[in-house]
Amino acid sequence: MKHPSSTPMTASIQRPSQSGMRLYNHQNRRLYLNRSERQQFLRMLPHQPPEVRCFCEVLAKTGCRISEAISLSPASVQVEEGTITFKTLKRRGELVMREIPVPVELTRLLRTTFGATWECADAPLWQNCERPINRSTGYRWVRTVMAAAEIKGAMASPKGLRHGFGIHAILCGVQLHMLQKWMGHASITTTMIYANAVGPEEREIARRMW
Secondary structure, eight states: OOOOOOOOOOHHHHSOOTTOOOSBOTTOOBOSOOHHHHHHHHHHGGGSOHHHHHHHHHHHHHOOOHHHHHTOOGGGEETTTTEEEEEOTTOTTOOOEEEEEOOHHHHHHHHHHTGGGTTOTTSOSSEETTEEOOHHHHHHHHHHHHHHTTOOSTTSSHHHHHHHHHHHHHHTTOOHHHHHHHHTOSSHHHHGGGGGOOTHHHHHHHHTTO
16 A cells, blocks of 8 residues: 655744654654554554554554653553543653543553553553563554554654644644643643644645635
């Protein structure tokens, strides 16, 4: 299956945010999953091992950083309320917690998948020999699903999922201040980069005017 190539960058999207975050790399390659790629990725998840499915679904549906997902425990999940609480890891010297609403089907899936250890409130959900999995394992899981979904390129990564969540939220009308909270950005200037969506994403936003 072939995927459309990246659309040319505009001046606004080429300029990184104050945090240095970009949606395109120096080779003009897109660093985020577009809507169709995100849907392809999610369609592959039910075919994966349960722990891989849960890990990738959390990344895709919360926009969290890979290290933030790895640090989750049963205590982080409010099952029937449909929220997951993350410790924002990029705030040096600060303890910043953020709650992100998710489909209750996801929180119930987490409880079902990790039911054997759910009573150990502070135990890591994804573990190896009672220790949290490492980043390379999580990265490998994401890349495996990307390959199954036939998604190739610079966007086929955990960061591509995070950026894809930001773009998707803008398309769905999520306000910037709310998206800033969900993604754990210190400054709304960083979040605003997602408002500079181009190509099919920009057309989707513009269609509301037509």
